[in-house]
Structure formats: structure tokens, C-alpha cells
Amino acid sequence: MSESGSAATTFGDRLSAAVAAHGPLCAGIDPHAALLEAWGLSDDADGLRAFAQTCVEAYAGRVAIVKPQSAFFERHGSRGVAVLEDTLAALREAGTLSLLDIKRGDIGSTMAAYADAYLRDDSSLRADAITVSPYLGFGSLDPAIELAQQTGRGLFVLAMTSNPEGASVQHAVADGRTVAASMIEGVSRLNAAEDAALGSFGLVTGATVGKDLAELGLTDALVTSRAPLLAPGLGAQGATIDDVRRGFGAAEGQVLPAASRSLLGHGPDVAALRAATDAAVEEAASIGR
Numbered sequence: 001m002s003e004s005g006s007a008a009t010t011f012g013d014r015l016s017a018a019v020a021a022h023g024p025l026c027a028g029i030d031p032h033a034a035l036l037e038a039w040g041l042s043d044d045a046d047g048l049r050a051f052a053q054t055c056v057e058a059y060a061g062r063v064a065i066v067k068p069q070s071a072f073f074e075r076h077g078s079r080g081v082a083v084l085e086d087t088l089a090a091l092r093e094a095g096t097l098s099l100l101d102i103k104r105g106d107i108g109s110t111m112a113a114y115a116d117a118y119l120r121d122d123s124s125l126r127a128d129a130i131t132v133s134p135y136l137g138f139g140s141l142d143p144a145i146e147l148a149q150q151t152g153r154g155l156f157v158l159a160m161t162s163n164p165e166g167a168s169v170q171h172a173v174a175d176g177r178t179v180a181a182s183m184i185e186g187v188s189r190l191n192a193a194e195d196a197a198l199g200s201f202g203l204v205t206g207a208t209v210g211k212d213l214a215e216l217g218l219t220d221a222l223v224t225s226r227a228p229l230l231a232p233g234l235g236a237q238g239a240t241i242d243d244v245r246r247g248f249g250a251a252e253g254q255v256l257p258a259a260s261r262s263l264l265g266h267g268p269d270v271a272a273l274r275a276a277t278d279a280a281v282e283e284a285a286s287i288g289r
């Protein structure tokens with residue numbers, strides 16, 4: 001039995017329900033130093049706490065899933081990590097799914113410790129799902145995969161990231177297929193073990209890379225994978241919802257378009273941040289329909 005219900009309540013099931021209720025938008029909490037300043041907050045753990053509380057107040061109950069970016073909490077040291085713990089707890093209390101963007105990946109034995117940190121029911125830093133890096137080999141993720149399966153949590157595996165530099169690794173061909181294709185295949189195998197429309201194992205496929213997915217012939221594999229597709233890159237990185245619609249083709253219905261700075265620029269007023277979030281939710285709702 002997991003904290004999130006039972007082994008039968010998978011992250012994929014809970015995500016499907018959240019998307020049905022709120023549409024697919026993933027709203028980010030990225031407390032950049034420049035945003036803290038723009039919100040009139042100090043660039044320290046107190047400013048960070050006020051920022052994150054406002055985000056939770058504005059997003060909770062309005063979006064399918066919220067993605068705190070760990071780096072912006074870690075840069076404030078142990079007090080920042082304490083704010084991250086409290087932010088994850090506040091999202092849980094509000095009944096809103098959390099996806100901690102922390103991109104962990106290491107040799108298996110160390111990966112097991114990372115898994116304990118974020119995926120155990122009794123961890124203070126637990127999230128509903130986390131991002132992981134498979135670039136020490138897909139098999140190095142096994143400890144996190146096993147714990148996520150036991151506790152009904154999810155993983156989002158980096159496949160085609162939104163940054164232009166990602167292509168040098170992810171488009172590379174090994175054993176007759178691109179590195180990205182082998183990550184999609186790994187996730188596909190995991191989701192095949194679950195009997196659900198949407199799997200608990202997702203992929204990070206930037207909103208900026210839809211054209212590449214099509215050119216590399218990856219669209220069908222994405223559909224077969226039943227993976228939720230985290231698509232960061234809206235707004236500040238230049239991608240639009242139309243890019244997602246055009247680029248992801250038949251996989252469009254699996255996409256969770258993600259936005260951080262383009263929403264957060266509307267703070268610190270909670271009502272203004274809510275209004276911007278509602279507008280983004282409405283725009284994202286056109287995806288897959």
C-alpha cells in the first residue's frame with residue numbers, strides 16, 4: 001500500500017484524472033533571482049518562501065500538475081531545501097500533483113539513494129513524480145523505477161530536451177537508432193506492464209522539439225509508449241501551443257505543455273497570477289482535441 005492510495009492507484013491514473021479535470025498544463029515554480037527581485041522579494045530563503053507560497057496559492061486546484069524546479073531552491077542552501085519540502089507538502093495538502101524537476105541520474109547504488117530521497121512514502125522531499133536523466137544508461141534508473149512502481153509514483157525520463165545543445169547527444173545514432181529513440185523504447189517497455197491509457201513513466205520532450213520528433217520519425221513510438229510527455233519550453237524559450245499541436249502530431253494528446261517564466265512574470269499579485277494561469281490552462285485545453 002502506498003501513501004498515494006494503493007499499488008492499484010498509479011501515478012498514470014492520477015495524472016489522467018487530473019488532466020481530465022484541469023486540462024494538461026504543467027505550471028512551473030522557478031524562483032529565478034530576477035523574478036524574486038521583480039516580485040519585490042529578497043534573494044534569500046524568506047523571499048523564496050513567499051514566492052513559492054504565492055505560486056501554490058495561485059496554481060493549486062487550477063492545473064493538472066505543478067513542477068517546482070529544485071535548482072532554484074537548492075541555491076539557497078539548507079533553508080531553501082526546507083522551503084522545497086514545505087512547497088511539496090502544500091501541494092499534497094491542496095490535492096494538486098507535484099512533479100519535482102531534479103533530473104537525477106547516477107550509478108545504480110547511488111540512484112537508489114536518490115530514489116529514497118524523492119520517491120519513498122516517508123521522505124520529506126517526496127513528490128508525485130520526478131525528472132530523471134538516463135545518460136548513465138537506461139538500466140542505471142532501475143532503483144528509481146522499482147521504487148516508483150512500489151509507491152505509485154512517476155518518473156519523467158529525459159529524451160529530447162528543449163535546449164538546442166541536447167541534439168548533439170539525443171540525436172546521435174547508436175545500434176541503428178537515435179539515443180532518444182532508445183529512451184522512448186525503455187519507457188514504452190515500462191508502461192507496457194501497466195494496464196492504463198496513460199503510463200506512470202513519462203518522457204521529457206521539449207515543446208521546442210516537435211519538428212525534430214517528426215523528422216526523426218519518433219511520433220509513432222511516442223504514441224505506442226503511452227508516456228505522458230512533459231513539454232517545457234512554452235513562452236520564455238519561444239515555443240507556442242501551436243508548435244505543440246503541429247510538432248507532436250498523433251502524440252499530441254499525451255503532451256503536458258509546461259510553462260514557468262511566462263506565467264511567473266504575472267506575479268506577485270495572486271489574482272493576476274491566477275488569471276494568467278487560467279488563460280494558459282484554457283489555451284492548453286485545445287491540445288489533443
Ligand SMILES: O=c1ccn([C@@H]2O[C@H](COP(=O)(O)O)[C@@H](O)[C@H]2O)c(=O)[nH]1
Pocket residue numbers: 028030069101160161162163204206232233234235236237258259260261262
Ligand atoms: O528539456 C527541458 C527540461 C526541463 N526544463 C525545465 O523546465 C522549466 C522551463 O522554464 P521556462 O521558464 O518556462 O522556460 C525550467 O525549470 C527548466 O529547467 C526545460 O526547460 N527543458
